[in-house]
Amino acid sequence: MKRIALFASGSGSNAEKIADYFADSADVDVTLLLTNNPKAGVIDRARRGFGKNTHVPVLLFDRTTFYNSDRITQFLQQQQIDLIVLAGFMWLMPAGLVSAFPDRIVNIHPALLPKYGGKGMYGHFVHEAVVAAGEGESGITIHFVNEHYDEGQIIFQASCPVLPTDTPDDVAHSVQVLEHTHYPRVVADVLARL
Known part of the structure; x- marks a missing residue:
């Protein structure tokens, strides 16, 4: 089972399309959504189950956590994430996160x-x-x-x-x-x- 982490900052239409695409897959799991924006529409989409009732847990984080610690990288590794998918995520990815997931982050x-x-x-x-x-x-x-x-x-x-x-x-x-x-x-x- 391949595991995806979605990152989004906005309304989340691309995140929802991706979650919908894999909703019936036996090989791919959209494991979680990470966002830096507590008011992002994508949070409501994920919590209500996106379009095909695929509930995706949400992790909200701030700039300090993202850039001044490796907690997000460690969390993604603990979750055994195979691919990070940016779907309207506005922040630059930190070098440590990029090096921990080489050629496994797409935008x-x-x-x-x-x-x-x-x-x-x-x-x-x-x-x-x-x-x-x-x-x-x-x-x-x-x-x-x-x-x-x-x-x-x-x-x-x-x-x-x-x-x-x-x-x-x-x-x-x-x-x-x-x-x-x-x-x-x-x-x-x-x-x-x-």
């Missing part, structure tokens, strides 16, 4: 990296930048995580057109469709190679 970014990546480039900020630059396409990048924002090895990309009349909200919708379609499947592919 999704709402643009075609290396464009529109790095610190401060997340969510609506990315879509606003894409529209402002007059890009003809955007998309998603799923990548391994290292100690730098959005610089890990790319695993998968998918694109969508950006029309001249598109607003950042239009781009966000198109990108979210790609996220929900591809992220669970790519996570499954990564797990199959572990």
Whole structure:
């Protein structure tokens, strides 16, 4: 049984899609959700059982615990986590955690990296930048995580057109469709190679 830990800071739609994808799996368990945001919508989603009544325990942590101790790393190791999946998690992963889980932390970014990546480039900020630059396409990048924002090895990309009349909200919708379609499947592919 492969065990996944989800990290999320926001509403949790990607986390829910991943939990739903593996809900009936005999080989994969979405073991827990970790969040730094006590007001994150993902907490309610996890506690009510995501979409297929798959209850996922929640661990809330603060910045000091995350960056100034190895308690999160030790906890994940004690839980025998095979893969860490970032699903809208906004903090940079600490070097100790990255080194404890080499090529076992994946993230999704709402643009075609290396464009529109790095610190401060997340969510609506990315879509606003894409529209402002007059890009003809955007998309998603799923990548391994290292100690730098959005610089890990790319695993998968998918694109969508950006029309001249598109607003950042239009781009966000198109990108979210790609996220929900591809992220669970790519996570499954990564797990199959572990």
